[in-house]
Amino acid sequence: MNTNFMKKICYSIFAAVLIAFSSCSENKKDTSAKSENTSPPNVLVILTDQWRAQATSYAGDPNVNTPNLDELAKTSVNFKNAVSGMPVCSPFRASLLTGQRPLTHGVFMNDVQLDTNAVTIAKVFNKEGYDTGYIGKWHLDGRGRLQNVAPGKRRQGFKFWKGNECTHNYNKSVYYDNDDPDRKIWDGYDTFEQTDTAIDYLKEKKSSNSPFMMILSYGTPHAPYHTAPEKYRNRFDPDKIQLRKNVPDSLNARAKKDLAGYYAHIAAIDDMIGKLISNLKNTGKYENTIIVFTSDHGDLLGSHGAYKKQQPYEESARVPMLFHIPQNLRISIGERAALMNSEDIMPTLLGLCDISIPTTVEGINYRPYLEGKEQVGDATLLTCVQPFGQWNKVQHGAREYRAIKTQRYTYARGLTGPWLLFDNKIDPYQLNNLVGNEGYTSVQDDMEKLLYQRLEETGDEFLPGLAYIKKWGYSIDETGTVPYTH
Known part of the structure; x- marks a missing residue:
């Protein structure tokens, strides 16, 4: 057989092998890139206490500037009509954890215990390999507001823990540290201390291959309204506060004074949200973290002649609800009109993380709605x-x-x-x-x-x-x- 002919055949075979090997390598690279882009997202829920939906500058409140929340809103889905279905502390928190309505999970008032056998958001994320953590106000144990929520079932699946049952003393307040049964005291204003604890937690996760699900639960801007650090209180002059049109004249002076303190707490939280997001970016976790900002209910603060919550008026029942969602999920940012309710948060987070939703859940998974595949949330209870x-x-x-x-x-x-x-x-x-x-x-x-x-x-x-x-x-x-x- 001709020698030159044999050489041509060998060269052809060699070239084909090289091409196949190159193609195989490229496919492996593509698969690897795809895996990186679809790694499970982290979840950070920033929960506040008694922050009404109207009280941010992105919502148009003329009294307060919330630049960090404004920036978050620009890159988030804003459920502008979101509500607290039973606008008081413990019921909202139990619905957040279980995806159930209050008359199902039984926490339809404050200071009663959520069933320790409940199927909760932490337990579900744990099964999916997530690290779970809770920092701050709990208000789901019902055994006395300053008592320890002991490790085990009463913490509803959360592994990392630096929290308290409930306190409204925001300076040098009580908390418990993981498995230590001894009562601890935050060094200063607890909004700052809890933020630093969350940042330390995030830094520890920088090199971790496991995703995290963290709830950071602030006690503010709930009353007492006048206990934020002085530099924040000095920003707000009661005489310059613009009241809502539904505050009666008889409450004008009181409402202006209390709103000045309320906004001081809000300004402090806004700074802490900026600090949190900055640290998320520094740890490289920001691009793959779902951030939810919300509140357990609002505050009337004089509107309709009343204070605090529980009533069906806008200032009491409507809450802020931002979902910052990683870009690889291809969900458009901006305002949404659907009336997301308390029990809808858990199934929506599970849906966004591609985690099966337990049959115990009653809330709506809003992921298909966010993707434009279905219309839901036209009305809520x-x-x-x-x-x-x-x-x-x-x-x-x-x-x-x-x-x-x-x-x-x-x-x-x-x-x-x-x-x-x-x-x-x-x-x-x-x-x-x-x-x-x-x-x-x-x-x-x-x-x-x-x-x-x-x-x-x-x-x-x-x-x-x-x-x-x-x-x-x-x-x-x-x-x-x-x-x-x-």
Whole structure:
């Protein structure tokens, strides 16, 4: 056989092998790159206490500047109509952890314990190989506000722990450190100390191959309003505070003074959020971290002649809700109109992390909505079973209620009949109650039907509040508080 011909054949075979080897190597590189881009995202939930949705500069509040939150909002999905379905501390927190509504998980008031056998967000993330941690206010144990939430079942699956059951003393406040049973005291303003603890946690994860799920739970801007560091309090002059149009004249002086302190707490948190995000970027974790910023409920602060929470008004029930989502998930940033509720946070986070959602969850997974694949969240429920609550006072017209909220209307019904109807589009301060108004008869009828349809879907019998107390074995004392009796 011709020698030159044999050489040509050998060269051809050699070239084919080289091409195949090169192609195989490129495919391996592509697979590796794809794996890097689709590694499980980290999750950081920044939970605040009593921060109403209106109180940021990105939401248009003229009294406060929140530059770090504004920057986060620019790169996030903003659920501008998000609500706290039962606007008081413990119910929201239990819904966040379980993805269930309060009448299902049983924490429909403060200071009762969440079932230690509950299927919680931490337990689910643990099974997926995540490191889980909790820092700050807990308010789900019900055994005394300054007592230790002991390691084990009572911490609902969280592995790392530096927290307290509940305190509103934000300077040198109580906390417990992981497995140490001895009471500890934060050195200064706890918003700062808790932020530094979270940053230390994030730094430890810099070289870790395991993703993390961390909840950082601040006690502020909840009252007492005047305990932020002096440099923040000095920024706000009560005389220059612009009140909302639904604050009665009789409360003007008090509301301005308290709002000045409220905004001081908010300014301090905003600085800490900037510090957190800066450190996330420094550790290289920012691009692959879902950041949620929200609150357990709002604060009336004089609006409608009342303070604090529990009522269905906008200042009480509507909460900030930002979802900063990694770019590789290809979800467009910007405002969304859907009414995300408390129980929807857990399933949405699981959906974004491609984790199966437990059958115990009742909330909505908003990932398909965010991807433009389905339309949900046109209406949602607000619930209160506590006419004896500390803030839901009868003298303010309060009562047990069920309310349905849409993107335009809020309709609330008490046990004896219709209570409130607001057209939030033309009456954003909810000054004009339209119940019984002839021009809104059809709207009221439609909202009534929608409310009862939703109650039927959720199995809510709308009983008097004391019926739920009896059902769950709780008791109340003469002040309306609920000692731990579960």
